[in-house]
Amino acid sequence: GQNIDQPTEMTATEGAIVQINCTYQTSGFNGLFWYQQHAGEAPTFLSYNVLDGLEEKGRFSSFLSRSKGYSYLLLKELQMKDSASYLCAAPSYGGATNKLIFGTGTLLAVQP
Amino acid sequence: GAGVSQSPSNKVTEKGKDVELRCDPISGHTALYWYRQRLGQGLEFLIYFQGNSAPDKSGLPSDRFSAERTGESVSTLTIQRTQQEDSAVYLCASRALGYNEQFFGPGTRLTVL
Numbered sequence: 001g002q003n004i005d006q007p008t009e010m011t012a013t014e015g016a017i018v019q020i021n022c023t024y025q026t027s028g029f030n031g032l033f034w035y036q037q038h039a040g041e042a043p044t045f046l047s048y049n050v051l052d053g054l055e056e057k058g059r060f061s062s063f064l065s066r067s068k069g070y071s072y073l074l075l076k077e078l079q080m081k082d083s084a085s086y087l088c089a090a091p092s093y094g095g096a097t098n099k100l101i102f103g104t105g106t107l108l109a110v111q112p
Numbered sequence: 113g114a115g116v117s118q119s120p121s122n123k124v125t126e127k128g129k130d131v132e133l134r135c136d137p138i139s140g141h142t143a144l145y146w147y148r149q150r151l152g153q154g155l156e157f158l159i160y161f162q163g164n165s166a167p168d169k170s171g172l173p174s175d176r177f178s179a180e181r182t183g184e185s186v187s188t189l190t191i192q193r194t195q196q197e198d199s200a201v202y203l204c205a206s207r208a209l210g211y212n213e214q215f216f217g218p219g220t221r222l223t224v225l
Contacts, residue, residue, distance in 0.1 A: 004154070031212060042116070042203070042216040043155075087155070091212065097168045098207065099145060100214060102154040 002026045004103035006088050011109045012078055020073045020086050020106045028093030033100065034062055034073045035087040043087055046073065075108075083110045114138075116217035118204050124223045125194055133189045133220045137206030145214060146171075146179060146189050149201045158202075161187060194224045 003025045012018040024032065031050040035043035049055060049064035049071060061074040073086055085105040091098045117136045125131050137144050146158040157171040161181045172178070176194075181187040191198055201221050205214040 033213075035216075040218075042218045045213050045215070048212055089155075092157075097160045097162075098143070098212065098214075099157045099160050099168060099171075100147075100155070101157070102147075104152075104154040 002090065002092065002101045004088055004090060004101055006086075006103040006106050008104055009107045009109070011111060012075075014078055014080060014110055014112050016078050017074065017076050018078060018108065020075070020088075020108065022071045022073075022088035022103060024069050024071070024088070024090050026069075026090055026093055026101075029066060030091040030093050030098070032062075032064055032071050033087075033089040033091075034071075035089065037085045037087055037105065039084075046086075078110050080110050080112070083108060116204055116206055116215050118202075118217040118220050120220055121218065122221045122223075124225065126225050127196060128193055130190065130192045131194055131222065133191075133202050133222070135187045135189070135204030135206075135217060137185065137187070137204070138208075138215055139185075140208065141206035141215070142184060142209045143207040143214075144181060144187050145205045145207070146187070147203045147205065149203060149219070151200070155203060158189070191222075194222075196224050198222060199224045 006022045034046040037043040047062035054063045087105045088103040089100040144161040147155040160168040176192045179189045201219040203219040204217045
């Protein structure tokens with residue numbers, strides 16, 4: 001089976017750095033996604049990691065350790081608009097569907 | 113259009129009624145997915161289309177749920193005899209062949225009274 005775990009809520013201060021962790025147990029591995037979802041809106045793609053290590057995209061970075069079944073999303077120089085849910089997801093392994101298995105999402109509140 | 117669109121954006125219905133939810137994927141995307149997001153929960157996979165065929169329907173919660181896709185484009189998710197536990201946001205996503213990223217629509221918020 002597959003399971004994705006992430007904290008349900010986090011709070012951080014504008015201008016600070018926050019790290020959102022995600023652990024996964026999958027029968028195989030086919031990469032890990034992070035999506036951002038503002039309330040009432042569609043999830044939008046942030047990152048996709050297949051290899052170990054850190055990938056940086058502007059203020060957002062994503063890290064993967066396949067041996068530990070662990071990923072994190074790092075948000076720097078937080079802005080109020082970063083208040084959103086951050087969804088960790090893994091494609092289902094085997095077959096060609098690539099359906100995504102999601103965690104519950106982490107609701108990040110950025111405070112002034 | 114530039115992105116995935118869904119209609120209606122909101123639907124309120126009475127228990128026992130049938131509803132149809134529509135998804136227009138990104139043009140040329142052969143893969144299409146339906147997910148459900150209940151309040152306070154993660155997205156749950158419902159069904160996957162490759163072209164007009166649905167090789168994976170494993171997430172449909174009961175036989176009251178069905179979906180079809182035509183012209184390798186528009187998809188309709190139908191829920192018959194709706195129940196209160198069907199209340200959720202129904203999200204559609206599409207993906208281009210050979211790529212991993214799924215692009216999501218804004219969802220349809222279904223409320224069953």
